[in-house]
Amino acid sequence: MDLKVIHEKASKQNGLVTRFQALETGISNWQWFRLHEQGLLIHVHPNVSSVFGYEPTWLQKVHAATLSGDGRGIASHKTAAALWNVWKPSESEFIDIIRMGRKKTSAQGGVKFHHPRDHLDIAPIRREGIRVTTATRTLLDFAAVAPHLLPITTERMLMESHISRGHLVAAVARHSKRGRAGIGPVRDLLATWPYADKPADSVLELEMQRLLSKYDFPKFDTQISVGPYVVDLGWPEWKVASETDGWGKYEQRSDFERLAKRDIYLQKHGWSIAHFTWRDVKSRPRYVVQSLRDLLKIRGYPGFPY
Numbered sequence: 001m002d003l004k005v006i007h008e009k010a011s012k013q014n015g016l017v018t019r020f021q022a023l024e025t026g027i028s029n030w031q032w033f034r035l036h037e038q039g040l041l042i043h044v045h046p047n048v049s050s051v052f053g054y055e056p057t058w059l060q061k062v063h064a065a066t067l068s069g070d071g072r073g074i075a076s077h078k079t080a081a082a083l084w085n086v087w088k089p090s091e092s093e094f095i096d097i098i099r100m101g102r103k104k105t106s107a108q109g110g111v112k113f114h115h116p117r118d119h120l121d122i123a124p125i126r127r128e129g130i131r132v133t134t135a136t137r138t139l140l141d142f143a144a145v146a147p148h149l150l151p152i153t154t155e156r157m158l159m160e161s162h163i164s165r166g167h168l169v170a171a172v173a174r175h176s177k178r179g180r181a182g183i184g185p186v187r188d189l190l191a192t193w194p195y196a197d198k199p200a201d202s203v204l205e206l207e208m209q210r211l212l213s214k215y216d217f218p219k220f221d222t223q224i225s226v227g228p229y230v231v232d233l234g235w236p237e238w239k240v241a242s243e244t245d246g247w248g249k250y251e252q253r254s255d256f257e258r259l260a261k262r263d264i265y266l267q268k269h270g271w272s273i274a275h276f277t278w279r280d281v282k283s284r285p286r287y288v289v290q291s292l293r294d295l296l297k298i299r300g301y302p303g304f305p306y
Helices: 004-011 019-024 029-037 058-067 077-083 135-145 147-159 165-178 183-191 203-213 253-268 278-283 285-298
Strands: 016-018 041-045 048-051 095-098 111-114 125-127 130-132 221-226 229-235 240-245 272-277
Touching: 004 016, 004 048, 016 019, 016 058, 019 029, 029 041, 041 058, 048 058, 058 077, 058 095, 058 130, 077 095, 077 130, 077 135, 135 147, 135 165, 135 183, 147 183, 147 203, 165 183, 203 229, 203 240, 203 278, 203 285, 229 253, 240 285, 253 272, 272 278, 272 285, 278 285
Parallel strands: 095 111, 240 272
Antiparallel strands: 016 048, 041 048, 125 130, 221 229, 229 240
């Protein structure tokens, strides 16, 4: 019995192989059970086993759950969010798997199976070799089970450039007629959307966008190209820009020299630049707001009432 094909298959599936895949390689049912008796295969789920030598991991558990049954399961809800790197699952958390078809499957072995009637946007893609729901579908499903965590999860999706506001608007339009549980929280988020359309480079930039959205500022742009440089956020019409400076921007002397060179270039080209720190944005928001208002007034913006 040549196990090379089994090992090749397992190497692409987090150390896993299914009974049906083994049969396709010529390994009989008797040989399949014999390999388990010899300890070369280790039972994980019905008809899914790991090859000896592979360390059990969370990814392996998720992959095994998608391979169980007909082998066409799809990671969803919080599990999908974790595969999109926007959620950290706890050790006691169920693995969420979508199975197509109306026949209900009871939770087993730490796996919760979902059988949704709404099949839109389920068409899976692969992350870490595992079938997973699309980014927008993941957020809709996540909102159904953890609506209070939707804003922070959406921010992380934005940070990774997985979604945009347009993607979510389109998804809500497609799914709203079906009365899905996650639609309401996503609608509420979109109604108070505080972020720019372009992805931000840091959580601090998102915090700044959220802060400005609470006040009567004119519409701002983000990631604005000015010659060879890019500024975080600003108003090109009045040449006022805001930079949010986290610790990661300045780690050595050359970083400060680069900043000074850039600010001189921007000033020579007519821009006023205001730098703010995390402490400013979180603890002194009035200072941030008033500083930017003053700069915009100086540059001729007529919209503030005082």
